Amino acid sequence: MSSTLKEILDSLKEALNEEGKIKSLLTSQECFCSFNEPVFENDLSQFEKDQGIKIPSDFKEFLSLHNGARIYESMYSGEPAGGGLELFALDQMKEAQKYLDTSDIPIAFLLEECHLIINKKKVKERNPNYLYILEDVDEPRPLNSSFEMFLERYILSHGSVFWEWNDRAEVYYRSYPRKDSLF
Numbered sequence: 001m002s003s004t005l006k007e008i009l010d011s012l013k014e015a016l017n018e019e020g021k022i023k024s025l026l027t028s029q030e031c032f033c034s035f036n037e038p039v040f041e042n043d044l045s046q047f048e049k050d051q052g053i054k055i056p057s058d059f060k061e062f063l064s065l066h067n068g069a070r071i072y073e074s075m076y077s078g079e080p081a082g083g084g085l086e087l088f089a090l091d092q093m094k095e096a097q098k099y100l101d102t103s104d105i106p107i108a109f110l111l112e113e114c115h116l117i118i119n120k121k122k123v124k125e126r127n128p129n130y131l132y133i134l135e136d137v138d139e140p141r142p143l144n145s146s147f148e149m150f151l152e153r154y155i156l157s158h159g160s161v162f163w164e165w166n167d168r169a170e171v172y173y174r175s176y177p178r179k180d181s182l183f
Contacts (some may be wrong), residue, residue: 004152005058005061005062005065005148005151006061006065008148008151008152008155009035009062009065009066009151011155012033012071012155013033013035016033019032020032020033020034021033021075022072024072024154024158024159025158029074029075030075031071031072031073031074031075031084031158031159032070032072032073032074032075033069033070033071033072034069034070034073035066035068035069036066036067036068036069036089037067038063038064038065038066038067038068039064039067039089039090041062042066042126043090044060044063044064044090045142047090047093047094049121051105053105053119053120053123053124054123054124054132055123056118056128056146056147058146058147058148059107059118059147061148062087062147062151063090066087067089067090068086068087068088068089068092069085069086069087070084070085070086070087071084071085071087071154071155071159072084072085072154072159073086081121082172083111083112084111084159085108085109085110085111085154085159086108086109087108087111088106088107088108088109093105093106093107096109098113100118100134103116103120104117104118104119104120104140105118105120106134107147110133111161113135113136114133114134114135115133115134116131116132116133116134116143116150117131117132117133117134117140118130118131118132118147119131119132119140119142121124128146129142129143129144129145129146130144130146131143131145131149131154132146133143133163143163145163156169166180
């Protein structure tokens with residue numbers, strides 16, 4: 001088992017208060033996080049058999065720790081109110097696969113409008129960039145990411161839509177001009 005994924009989750013859990021809440025750095029509002037119990041190994045093996053594929057090791061590790069979770073869920077009147085990232089339990093993955101009518105594996109509902117999907121073809125090719133996002137009714141688009149990489153960035157960015165960020169400095173400084181020059 002990789003220690004990286006567990007460290008990522010443990011760091012998030014350490015930042016939560018006793019009620020599972022954390023103050024968002026983005027909005028200064030409280031968010032809620034919750035984690036399900038681990039998946040049973042025989043259920044995971046049966047799921048892989050039914051899917052005809054080995055689940056990527058990073059996502060399998062997550063399921064062995066938590067068969068689903070909610071991360072950075074919005075709060076309304078002190079109660080969880082949706083939004084954020086809902087990582088599915090195995091039964092939710094099967095259900096989402098049916099209603100999305102896909103052979104790929106939906107693993108999460110994101111920002112109440114998107115699904116994260118494991119692309120089975122990429123997994124069979126052993127391509128670590130197997131995670132895709134399905135927005136509205138468009139074709140899924142690649143995130144050029146594994147689950148572990150996505151989850152780490154999602155947690156570090158406090159639920160921001162980091163995959164849409166443009167990583168080029170010249171774009172950043174047009175959006176956030178400096179009074180002095182970098183050079």
